[in-house]
Each structure stands twice: as structure tokens, then as C-alpha cells.
Amino acid sequence: MHHANYHYGHAHLLARYCNLPEPLHPPRLQGYLQHGWNMGDGLAPGTPYVDGSRIFVWSEETRRRSWSQGRREVIVVGAPFAYLLELEPEPAGAPQPEGTIFYPFHGWEGQQISGDHQRLIDEVKATETGPVTACLYWNEYRMRGVRKIYERAGFRVICHGYRGFWWRDHNRTFLVNQLAELRKHRRVISNRLCSAVWYGALAGREVAVYGDPMVLDNADPTFGGEPRLRRQWPEVYGYQTDFDACHQLARQQLGADELARPDELRAYLGWPAATEFATATERDK
Amino acid sequence: MSERAAALLPTQGTDYAAALAAPPLTNLRRIGGEMFAWTDRDPGRGPELPRGAVVRHLLAQFAGPDRAVLVAGPHADEVVTALADSGATVSWLLRSLGDAEDAARLHPDVTILAGAAGKLDPAARYDLVVAMDGVERLNSGEGEQLSGAELLDRLAAAVQPDGVLLLVHDNRFGLHHTVRLAPGARERQDAAWYAIDENDADRPASQEQLVGRLAEAGLEVNAAYAAFPQPATPTVLVGEGLLGNVSSPLRPRLGTALSQAYAAGFRGQPVLSDPRRLINRALLAGAEGTVAAAWLVIARAPGSDAAPAITGHELLIGDARGTFAYQVSSAGNEVRTTVLQPLEGPIERCGLRRISEPSAPGADVGYVLEERLLHLAGTDDLRNLRAELAQYDTWLRAQARDGVLTGPAALAGLADVFVSQTGLALLPTRWEPIEPVPLELAQIRAIWHFAVQVITSAQPHPWPVTSSAVDLTAVLLGMVGHSVGKDQLRAAAELHVALEAADQELSLAEQHDLRLRLLAVTPGTAPVDIAGYREVTEALWRQRYEASHLLAMMEWTEQMIQSRDLALSKVDWEVQFYRKTWAGRFLWVARSAYRVLARDGRKFLHGRRQRKAAAINPNDLR
Numbered sequence: 065m066h067h068a069n070y071h072y073g074h075a076h077l078l079a080r081y082c083n084l085p086e087p088l089h090p091p092r093l094q095g096y097l098q099h100g101w102n103m104g105d106g107l108a109p110g111t112p113y114v115d116g117s118r119i120f121v122w123s124e125e126t127r128r129r130s131w132s133q134g135r136r137e138v139i140v141v142g143a144p145f146a147y148l149l150e151l152e153p154e155p156a157g158a159p160q161p162e163g164t165i166f167y168p169f170h171g172w173e174g175q176q177i178s179g180d181h182q183r184l185i186d187e188v189k190a191t192e193t194g195p196v197t198a199c200l201y202w203n204e205y206r207m208r209g210v211r212k213i214y215e216r217a218g219f220r221v222i223c224h225g226y227r228g229f230w231w232r233d234h235n236r237t238f239l240v241n242q243l244a245e246l247r248k249h250r251r252v253i254s255n256r257l258c259s260a261v262w263y264g265a266l267a268g269r270e271v272a273v274y275g276d277p278m279v280l281d282n283a284d285p286t287f288g289g290e291p292r293l294r295r296q297w298p299e300v301y302g303y304q305t306d307f308d309a310c311h312q313l314a315r316q317q318l319g320a321d322e323l324a325r326p327d328e329l330r331a332y333l334g335w336p337a338a339t340e341f342a343t344a345t346e347r348d349k
Numbered sequence: 350m351s352e353r354a355a356a357l358l359p360t361q362g363t364d365y366a367a368a369l370a371a372p373p374l375t376n377l378r379r380i381g382g383e384m385f386a387w388t389d390r391d392p393g394r395g396p397e398l399p400r401g402a403v404v405r406h407l408l409a410q411f412a413g414p415d416r417a418v419l420v421a422g423p424h425a426d427e428v429v430t431a432l433a434d435s436g437a438t439v440s441w442l443l444r445s446l447g448d449a450e451d452a453a454r455l456h457p458d459v460t461i462l463a464g465a466a467g468k469l470d471p472a473a474r475y476d477l478v479v480a481m482d483g484v485e486r487l488n489s490g491e492g493e494q495l496s497g498a499e500l501l502d503r504l505a506a507a508v509q510p511d512g513v514l515l516l517v518h519d520n521r522f523g524l525h526h527t528v529r530l531a532p533g534a535r536e537r538q539d540a541a542w543y544a545i546d547e548n549d550a551d552r553p554a555s556q557e558q559l560v561g562r563l564a565e566a567g568l569e570v571n572a573a574y575a576a577f578p579q580p581a582t583p584t585v586l587v588g589e590g591l592l593g594n595v596s597s598p599l600r601p602r603l604g605t606a607l608s609q610a611y612a613a614g615f616r617g618q619p620v621l622s623d624p625r626r627l628i629n630r631a632l633l634a635g636a637e638g639t640v641a642a643a644w645l646v647i648a649r650a651p652g653s654d655a656a657p658a659i660t661g662h663e664l665l666i667g668d669a670r671g672t673f674a675y676q677v678s679s680a681g682n683e684v685r686t687t688v689l690q691p692l693e694g695p696i697e698r699c700g701l702r703r704i705s706e707p708s709a710p711g712a713d714v715g716y717v718l719e720e721r722l723l724h725l726a727g728t729d730d731l732r733n734l735r736a737e738l739a740q741y742d743t744w745l746r747a748q749a750r751d752g753v754l755t756g757p758a759a760l761a762g763l764a765d766v767f768v769s770q771t772g773l774a775l776l777p778t779r780w781e782p783i784e785p786v787p788l789e790l791a792q793i794r795a796i797w798h799f800a801v802q803v804i805t806s807a808q809p810h811p812w813p814v815t816s817s818a819v820d821l822t823a824v825l826l827g828m829v830g831h832s833v834g835k836d837q838l839r840a841a842a843e844l845h846v847a848l849e850a851a852d853q854e855l856s857l858a859e860q861h862d863l864r865l866r867l868l869a870v871t872p873g874t875a876p877v878d879i880a881g882y883r884e885v886t887e888a889l890w891r892q893r894y895e896a897s898h899l900l901a902m903m904e905w906t907e908q909m910i911q912s913r914d915l916a917l918s919k920v921d922w923e924v925q926f927y928r929k930t931w932a933g934r935f936l937w938v939a940r941s942a943y944r945v946l947a948r949d950g951r952k953f954l955h956g957r958r959q960r961k962a963a964a965i966n967p968n969d970l971r
Contacts, residue, residue, distance in 0.1 A: 125491060125492070128542040129542075132384065132386075132387050132540070133386060133387075136536055288385040288446075295381070296381070
């Protein structure tokens with residue numbers, strides 16, 4: 065339906081959750097899947113939308129907002145990351161997490177960010193006590209200058225990979241790798257509230273948002289911009305935050321309590337029912 | 350544009366210059382939960398904003414200097430302006446940030462609280478809390494969602510001791526919900542991210558439950574009204590003493606007021622069934638409170654005993670817009686009409702003038718003429734029908750001077766005439782003509798409009814079901830010895846269109862449309878004011894009924910023609926047979942010869958007579 069459904073391996077992960085026979089090659093998803101946490105209607109700005117199509121959003125709050133913006137056929141399914149946690153609960157004997165993973169706010173193909181990376185690094189170094197891993201977005205990771213700044217600060221610099229574009233170059237294990245990295249660390253921080261912070265909170269990590277939020281080129285003020293983030297979710301801001309409050313908020317924002325059962329999710333996404341696969345398999349024998 | 354290009358399309362950025370140039374809004378406070386990219390002021394996206402003269406009148410009793418007022422939720426600007434103009438300190442809670450910014454600019458003396466009701470300062474207390482919009486729009490789309498019962502508690506908690514809550518609570522069993530015919534209505538409303546929950550057991554579902562719920566929240570309901578015809582624009586409030594009391598002397602006035610209110614409130618709206626007939630049935634059963642559009646309660650927080658008592662009204666009637674409101678009350682055997690809020694200024698439209706002092710007869714026992722006529726028509730009582738119409742005819746002629754009528758009587762319909770033991774009298778009406786109206790014209794309009802109502806709303810009557818409005822007008826006027834022509838009917842329709850245009854502020858195109866529809870009222874016509882599905886199907890039935898008779902007539906005519914064709918064919922055959930035989934030919938020649946001889950003989954005799962006469966009087970030929 066839309067190429068963003070395959071970003072971060074979302075469709076592949078849901079196919080795995082739904083027990084589809086070939087999760088690496090999921091069937092077309094009959095609708096638009098929200099591909100990142102946002103405070104708008106669930107769709108990325110500028111997404112060409114076909115009226116009457118389904119929109120699969122992460123939370124009930126996003127569904128309300130989406131309806132208010134004239135969207136219909138909006139279904140709350142929860143975030144793919146929340147499904148991943150269902151599939152891969154933290155093992156009992158997992159090594160003790162340590163240090164901090166830091167997600168500097170990123171732009172994307174259509175909008176770049178501008179801000180002082182060094183000042184941000186200084187603040188992180190002054191606040192965090194353990195080793196720091198800086199996880200850059202793929203386009204910033206490619207910029208040698210930006211990467212060097214973080215490396216010089218003594219940070220371990222990583223990138224979860226390319227999210228894919230136009231049905232090509234998908235990183236099918238993007239979220240799996242991200243979860244593994246999150247679980248290695250005790251804290252998840254960023255300079256702007258974003259999906260990764262909620263993921264960290266849902267995965268049971270301390271989270272904190274602080275530092276210069278930087279400026280996004282041609283930022284869309286329709287939904288209130290960065291100042292609104294700070295006003296509406298103050299619980300995640302500051303050097304130290306309340307773990308339970310943040311975890312609870314993450315459950316709401318990622319729809320962790322709204323997850324569909326596999327058969328239900330197949331029906332929502334327009335994927336064949338399990339019995340149809342069983343029949344096809346029998347026939348092929 | 351390809352999707353790939355569109356996917357990379359940057360959105361329009363912030364206009365920082367415009368943002369910096371805008372003056373700061375010092376009277377705007379963001380309390381949390383405010384909605385972005387949203388408005389409650391667009392009727393295309395959500396319900397109408399609450400307004401109405403009767404509620405404004407009630408509010409005026411509790412507002413004033415040194416009073417702290419909280420207006421909860423979206424309201425029409427005129428409501429907030431009136432409260433602020435009373436000298437009260439007004440705070441206005443709005444969930445939309447955009448609406449809040451507009452309101453802050455428009456009402457610089459009002460403190461605008463942008464956000465959700467759940468974020469209100471729990472310590473803040475007010476002398477008056479106004480929730481004409483109910484609690485449905487107090488939750489924001491963002492954050493925590495309070496239930497309806499919790500929102501009522503939240504409003505009750507904001508009332509300080511001796512303070513007052515004025516709340517309008519939508520009745521889910523109200524006629525406006527029952528008759529609604531709006532497929533896909535929820536899908537069209539951006540505000541309906543939650544559909545109306547008909548299974549919420551905690552939401553008060555009756556006036557008694559609402560009073561009880563507020564009592565649990567610590568408030569005492571001092572006055573309660575049933576509000577009609579729509580929750581957002583109540584124009585009739587029925588209070589204690591009249592509500593449910595079928596023996597009240599105000600009952601006939603209430604019937605007329607509600608019929609007019611429902612006609613105005615549902616004009617042009619498709620509905621399942623004409624709400625006027627349903628509310629009339631409810632009135633007869635004393636059940637109007639059960640099917641009211643909403644309940645309006647005035648509840649007080651306990652405080653000192655010195656707080657002035659809240660006086661209720663039996664019947665309050667007012668405009669949907671503006672300030673004009675009056676009350677009708679009973680005292681002993683008298684019925685009084687008192688103007689509470691006058692018109693803001695004289696109103697003249699389409700050659701008519703708005704009546705600023707509604708009059709009402711003082712007698713308390715009687716009936717509304719239209720209701721009586723409908724009853725008599727429904728029971729085929731032609732004798733009494735003639736008697737009632739004769740009485741009306743006599744009364745109307747007595748109102749005329751030199752064959753013309755002035756004042757409210759010139760535009761009064763049969764529903765505006767009250768019949769008591771002392772005679773006929775006018776009920777309160779809204780318009781009067783600036784120029785006098787000929788008596789016949791006024792009478793034809795009243796009778797014709799009654800006929801239109803009878804036909805289009807499928808009321809039972811003793812005449813053929815295929816009668817048109819024109820047929821019925823002729824019959825009814827004929828009962829009192831008058832006749833009516835096409836030109837007079839057209840003039841009556843023009844006068845009626847002027848009345849509707851003045852009352853509804855119709856455009857020229859709408860007037861033209863209404864005129865055409867009124868002039869074309871036949872048995873198959875649906876109501877021209879409220880498009881009731883039941884009435885439409887009734888009209889369709891009548892069309893089919895009439896069509897079935899036409900088909901039967903066609904079939905019979907066809908049989909007759911066939912029969913005549915057969916007879917003609919036989920005669921033709923005989924004629925041809927006789928022409929072909931010698932006897933026939935002889936007869937034909939003889940008949941032709943006779944015709945020639947007879948014709949030429951007459952000519953010859955006529956010529957001879959003339960010649961003889963000329964010979965006697967030679968001058969006559971010259």
C-alpha cells in the first residue's frame with residue numbers, strides 16, 4: 065500500500081508475529097501503518113493518502129487525533145516494537161545493563177536538522193555516569209564530520225541501519241537490533257522526545273530527554289512542534305525521570321495494552337487467515 | 350506528482366515573521382491537554398455552538414459585578430459577551446488552542462483557559478459555572494479521558510458555596526435523536542472520535558437521574574427545565590408546575606409553542622417522522638419531559654442560608670438568536686404573558702414587522718382552533734367543522750376595518766387562535782404586516798395553509814384522499830359561504846412566503862423555491878417544511894393510490910374503446926355490404942338524387958321568393 069509500511073522492518077516483524085509462512089516477504093499490507101511515533105494524525109506529513117484506506121495507528125490517543133483531522137477507518141493496533149517485545153521477552157539471565165544509549169535528534173531525507181552537536185555532547189558527558197553509546201541516524205552516520213564529533217567525545221558510535229525506501233534496501237532486523245542495543249544499556253536518552261525514548265521506556269529502561277532539541281528545517285507547526293512535546297509529556301524531560309510514570313506513558317503511546325492477537329491482526333492488515341495458509345500447504349503437498 | 354516525489358515533499362514551514370508580529374495574548378492560559386489543528390467553531394466538523402435567548406435570560410440572573418464565572422466548553426460568542434458585559438469576571442475553558450487564541454483576541458476581558466476540563470485548577474471556585482454545551486466537549490482529544498459522570502463531578506467541584514451551576518444535559522431519548530435521519534452522520538463529524546455511547550450506565554438518562562447525580566456531587570438542584578427543540582438552541586423551556594401536568598391551563602399554549610419550536614428547529618432537515626406530531630402525542634400523555642431535547646438544571650452548592658432563592662418559571666419562550674424572551678405563567682384563573690427581555694431593536698423584513706409585545710388571552714379554559722379542526726376532521730364531524738369555521742369567520746370579520754386587517758390577526762394561522770368560553774382570541778405570534786392586508790386574503794392564507802398541513806402531513810380528513818390543498822381550501826371556505834379563485838390562492842401563497850421569508854431570513858432563491866413547492870401541493874406531495882421520512886412514504890403511498898385509480902380508469906377506458914371499435918367495425922362492414930349489392934347501390938343513388946334535388950329545390954324556391962319581393966318593392970334591390 066505504502067512504502068513506509070516496510071520501514072524499520074515493521075511489516076516483516078508483524079508478519080512474523082502473525083506466523084505468516086514467509087515473514088521476510090510479507091504480503092501487501094492493506095492500509096497505512098504508522099511508522100514512527102508522532103503527535104499528529106499518525107501519518108507522516110505529506111503522505112499521499114487514498115481516501116477510504118485503513119490507517120493502523122499505535123495508540124488510542126493518535127486515533128482520536130486522527131479522527132479529528134478528518135481521517136476515518138483508523139484502527140489502533142499498537143507499535144510493531146511492542147509486538148517485538150511480546151515475541152522476544154527479556155531473558156531471565158540477561159547480562160546486567162550498563163551505561164547510556166544516546167539518540168541525537170535526527171532529520172530525514174526531506175528535512176535536515178541544524179544545531180550544536182558539541183554542546184549537546186558536553187551536556188551528556190556531564191550528566192551520564194557510565195559509558196555512552198551514540199546511535200546516529202543513517203544519514204548523520206554517513207557524515208564523517210558528525211560521526212567524528214561523537215567519536216572524539218569517547219562515545220561508542222553506532223547506527224541501527226537504513227530504514228529502507230521505496231520498497232528497497234529494507235533492514236528487516238532493524239527493530240531486533242535496536243532492542244538488543246537498548247537492552248545492553250541502563251538508560252536511554254535523547255535531546256528530543258522520539259520513538260526511541262518510548263521504546264526504551266517500554267523495554268524497561270530509564271529514559272530522559274534533555275539538551276538542545278535542535279531545529280528541523282521547515283518544521284511543520286500544525287501540531288505544535290517541539291514546544292508541545294515538552295508541555296504535553298513533561299514526565300520524560302529532565303536528567304532524572306520517574307521510571308513508572310515513563311513506562312506507563314510508553315505503554316499508552318505505543319499501544320502496548322492494545323496489541324491484537326495474531327489472527328485478529330491478520331484480519332486488520334488484510335493478510336490471509338491462518339486456515340487459508342493451512343489449506344494452501346495441504347494442496348501443495 | 351509521483352508518490353516518490355510526494356514522499357519527499359517538505360511541508361510548509363513556520364511563518365516566524367507572522368508569529369512575531371502577532372500581539373501577545375495576555376488573557377490566554379494553556380492549562381494542558383489543548384488540541385492543535387482543531388476547532389469546535391466549524392459546524393461542518395462538530396455540533397452547533399450553544400446559544401438562545403431563554404438561557405441567556407436565566408444566566409443574567411446569576412451574573413453580575415464581582416461574580417466569578419466559568420464558561421465550560423464551546424459556546425456562542427454572544428453568550429460569553431453577555432456574561433462579560435454584566436461586569437462578571439469570566440473565565441472560558443476551550444479545548445482547541447486555535448479557538449482559544451481567537452477567543453482571547455475577541456474577548457480581551459475574558460480569561461481563556463485552553464485545555465481539557467481534567468486540567469482545570471482543582472482549587473479554583475466560581476460563583477457561576479455555565480455548561481450549556483453539556484460535558485460532551487470538555488474532554489480533549491489529548492491525554493486522559495474523563496467519563497461523563499466524572500466531568501459532571503468536575504463541574505460540580507468548581508462551584509463555590511452558594512454558587513450556581515447551569516447545565517444543559519442532552520437527552521439521548523429526546524425526539525431529536527429519535528427522529529434523526531442522517532446516515533453516516535458520525536463519519537462526517539470530525540468531532541465524533543467517540544460515538545454517542547448509548548450503553549453508558551453511569552450517564553444520567555433522565556431528569557431525575559441528573560438531579561440525583563448532581564446531589565451526589567454535592568449540589569442541590571433548585572430549578573429544572575425540559576428544553577426544546579434542540580439541546581444547542583433551546584427556545585422553549587418547560588418548568589415545574591407545567592411539566593407533565595396535563596391539567597395545567599398553560600397546556601394549549603405549550604402545544605402551540607412546541608409545534609412552532611419544532612417547525613423552526615427542524616425546518617429543512619430530513620427526519621424519520623415529523624417531530625411536531627410526536628411531541629403532540631407526548632403532550633397528551635404528559636410525557637414531554639421524557640422526550641425533551643435536553644434538561645436544563647440550575648443547581649446550587651450549599652453555603653449560607655442567606656443565598657437568595659432561585660425562582661423557576663413555568664414556561665419560557667425565546668428566540669434562537671438574540672435576546673427576545675418571554676414567560677407565560679398562570680395565576681389563579683388567569684394566564685399572563687410577560688416579556689422578560691425585549692427585542693434589541695425593531696425588526697422589519699419582507700414587508701412584515703416583528704412583534705415585540707406578544708399578547709395572550711387571559712382565559713385559562715379553551716382549546717387551540719387548529720387542534721380542534723384536526724380532531725373534527727379526523728372524526729369526520731362535518732357539522733361541527735362548519736360550526737367552528739363559521740365561528741372563526743365571524744371573529745376574523747370582526748377584527749377587520751373597512752375590509753382590511755392590521756396587526757397580528759392579519760397573519761395569524763389557525764394554530765394561533767385560541768377558543769374559550771368568552772370567544773376567540775389570538776395566541777402570541779411573531780410577525781405582523783406593515784401595510785394592512787385584505788380580509789379575504791388573510792382568511793384564504795390561514796385556511797389554505799391549514800389545508801397544506803393536512804395534506805402534506807397525511808392527517809386524516811373526511812374528503813377524498815386524492816384531494817389537493819386547493820380542493821380542501823375550496824371546501825373549507827365553501828363551508829362558510831366563500832369561494833376562492835386561482836389568483837387569490839396565488840396571492841395567499843405570496844403572503845405566506847413573505848411570512849416564512851421574514852421568520853427564516855430566506856434568500857430570494859429560497860423564497861422562489863418555497864413558492865413553487867407550495868403552489869404544487871398535491872396528494873403526492875411531502876411536507877414542504879420538514880422532510881419526514883414517514884410523511885414522504887405517506888406521500889408516496891398516496892401517489893401510488895392515485896396512480897392505481899388512474900390505471901383502473903385507463904383499463905376501463907381501453908375496454909370501452911375496444912368495445913366501440915368492435916361495434917363500429919360491424920356497422921362499417923354492414924354499410925360496405927349494402928353498398929356492394931344492387932339494392933344497396935340503388936338506395937345509394939336514390940339517396941344522392943334526393944339530396945341533390947332537395948338542395949337545388951331549396952335554392953330554386955329561395956331565389957323565386959326574392960325575385961317576387963323585388964318586383965313588389967324595386968327600391969329594396971338597390
